[in-house]
Amino acid sequence: MSAPAIFRSVLISLVLLCTQLLPAYAQDAKLQLRVGSQQQTLALTDLLKHPALRTIRIPADVSYKRTMEYRALPLLAILRDISKVDTLQFKATDGFVANIPASLFLGESEAWLAIEVPQVPWPALKAGGPSAGPFYLVWLTPEKNHITQEQWPYQIASISDVTPLHSRYPQIKPHTPPDSAAYHGMQVYATQCASCHQVNGGGDAAVGPDLNRPANPTEYFNETYLRKYLRDPAAVRSWPGMTMPGFADSVMSESQMDDLLAYLRQMALQK
CATH class of the missing domain: 3.90.420.10 (Oxidoreductase, molybdopterin-binding domain)
Structure with a gap:
């Protein structure tokens, strides 16, 4: 077999192998x-x-x-x-x-x-x-x-x-009026955090830790560092395989972050 023929044969074999190795x-x-x-x-x-x-x-x-x-x-x-x-x-x-x-x-x-x-x-x-x-x-x-x-x-x-999440998992609802900061913060949690985290065992995902059990972030972070962590997690702590995203102002406004922290503080009282 000529060299060009051998090359073509090897190339065809590699293509077939790659096709078989597709996920x-x-x-x-x-x-x-x-x-x-x-x-x-x-x-x-x-x-x-x-x-x-x-x-x-x-x-x-x-x-x-x-x-x-x-x-x-x-x-x-x-x-x-x-x-x-x-x-x-x-x-x-x-x-x-x-x-x-x-x-x-x-x-x-x-x-x-x-x-x-x-x-x-x-x-x-x-x-x-x-x-x-x-x-x-x-x-x-x-x-x-x-x-x-x-x-x-x-x-x-x-x-x-x-x-809605809170109708399926009532344990995530704060015991505050619907017009309160904590209640608005529950909506921020549902939009931004519930994709990975539960609260009081309530929620569809469990990629990250529960945000209230055994401890609430407001109980082990002071507010300055918690805000910094939410904006840029790696600036506070990081580890291999970390997937926690940061929430820029364009994603979570300061007022929304205020509401989220009010929600977390309230839920720390509702374990």
């Missing part, structure tokens, strides 16, 4: 939908054949911190009717849970489901780790409806309709 999800990933009467399991391969599939460009991707292009579907192209849905819950394979008001998907920010093409995998989120695939919720114009960084769930396994 399992790249070949047979499934997305579970449980929204109202819509109970479906959608295969990645079928979604990539959907007539509404487009290539979109996200200028400031929250997860990759740069401009990204995706093959994607408008989320409403796969959800039949969310007009009577209060909250859409996105569960990720790593335990992250995002509860997002359904009204945001009917607004102007344009939610899309990005789909990782097996033959063109996305970059790893961190060196040696997985990508944001196979399914990732992205927004074309997040600023129009004030979409937060916690409302960009990736590695999505399922989408379901649920009632």
Whole structure:
């Protein structure tokens, strides 16, 4: 066999090997939908054949911190009717849970489901780790409806309709009037913190520690350092594998942080 023929044979073998080594999800990933009467399991391969599939460009991707292009579907192209849905819950394979008001998907920010093409995998989120695939919720114009960084769930396994967090877990509600700072702080917690943390054992996710049991952050941080930690966790303490994000002013305003701290202080009294 000639040298060129040997080279071609080796090259073909390498291509076949790489195809076989693609992550399992790249070949047979499934997305579970449980929204109202819509109970479906959608295969990645079928979604990539959907007539509404487009290539979109996200200028400031929250997860990759740069401009990204995706093959994607408008989320409403796969959800039949969310007009009577209060909250859409996105569960990720790593335990992250995002509860997002359904009204945001009917607004102007344009939610899309990005789909990782097996033959063109996305970059790893961190060196040696997985990508944001196979399914990732992205927004074309997040600023129009004030979409937060916690409302960009990736590695999505399922989408379901649920009632608000505090109605399912009453133990997270502060014993204060609805117009109080602590009550407003519960809403900040639900939007910004509940994707990873529970309070009093109540919540859908458990990626991070409970924020009230056994100890509340207001009991072991003074307020100055707690505020600093929320803005830039690594400036206070860090460790290998740390995933706690910081909340910039543009994500959590000072007044929202005031409300969140009022909520945490109140919940320290409600263990």
